Amino acid sequence: VWLRRCTHYLFIVVVAVNSTLLTINAGDYIFYTDWAWTSFVVFSISQTLMLTVGACYYLTFTGVPGTATYYALIMTVYTWIAKGAWFALGYPYDFIVTPVWLPSAMLLDLAYWATKKNKHSLILFGGVLVGMSLPLFNMVNLITVADPLETAFKYPRPTLPPYMTPIEPQVGKFYNSPVALGAGAGAVLACTFAALGCKLTTWTYRWMAA
Numbered sequence: 001v002w003l004r005r006c007t008h009y010l011f012i013v014v015v016a017v018n019s020t021l022l023t024i025n026a027g028d029y030i031f032y033t034d035w036a037w038t039s040f041v042v043f044s045i046s047q048t049l050m051l052t053v054g055a056c057y058y059l060t061f062t063g064v065p066g067t068a069t070y071y072a073l074i075m076t077v078y079t080w081i082a083k084g085a086w087f088a089l090g091y092p093y094d095f096i097v098t099p100v101w102l103p104s105a106m107l108l109d110l111a112y113w114a115t116k117k118n119k120h121s122l123i124l125f126g127g128v129l130v131g132m133s134l135p136l137f138n139m140v141n142l143i144t145v146a147d148p149l150e151t152a153f154k155y156p157r158p159t160l161p162p163y164m165t166p167i168e169p170q171v172g173k174f175y176n177s178p179v180a181l182g183a184g185a186g187a188v189l190a191c192t193f194a195a196l197g198c199k200l201t202t203w204t205y206r207w208m209a210a
Contacts, residue, residue, distance in 0.1 A: 007204055012058060012071070017078065040142070044135040044182035049193045051075065051101045052130050055108050056122060056197025061204065065113035072105035100137040104130045108194075119198050127194035131186030135179045 054075075055068035076099040107129040108122070115121035 011200065011204070012054070012074070040138070040178045041135075041182045041185070044138045044178075045186050045189060047101070047138070048104075048131050048134045048182075048186040048190050051104060051134065052108070052127060052190045052193040053197040053200070055105050055130075056126070056194045057200040058197075059108065059112055059122070060119060060198045060201040063117060065109045065117070068105040068108040068112070069102060072099070072101035075101055100134065100141045103137055104134045107133055123191055123194040123198060127191030128187045130194075131188065131190035132183045135182030135186060138182070139179050 051072060055071045058071045059065070059068045108126040111126035111129060112118075112122045115125070
């Protein structure tokens with residue numbers, strides 16, 4: 001039992017840390033300013049997938065509705081701690097720190113609870129709900145934070161490594177609806193990652209039984 005439990009917590013930490021890193025990258029003001037809507041769509045999808053796989057793994061492992069929201073809370077706290085450390089180094093702390101995952105994770109819990117812990121409903125309904133909702137919450141989040149262009153001028157970074165050097169502004173590359181694009185792609189991809197999260201539970205039990 002203890003080995004299974006340790007493996008479970010190790011998975012939770014690894015996925016939550018990776019989610020946190022994605023979130024911090026989504027708040028890179030230079031990257032965001034140069035790539036604007038393109039990066040909003042990419043990071044909305046990436047955060048959707050990281051939340052879905054971790055929350056579904058946690059949810060199906062414990063079998064208790066509510067643990068997906070708890071997992072999102074872990075992501076939020078990790079991000080605040082990491083952002084706090086970056087703020088101490090002079091990084092603009094007020095850019096993208098709102099807990100955008102919590103309402104989406106609540107929808108996962110709701111799908112799992114309302115269908116009496118049906119895993120396939122969690123994958124289908126929960127995945128679609130998270131994929132469609134997170135880009136929307138992410139846009140609300142962006143509206144509440146400091147203007148990225150103003151932030152970029154306030155905190156210049158003249159020593160960017162070559163691979164981070166901007167190519168050209170990409171505003172409007174995905175037309176005028178990054179939320180719709182992120183929600184559409186996220187709704188499809190999140191189902192796949194929800195299934196992966198559920199499968200991780202099966203694999204964990206098999207590893208422990210070996």
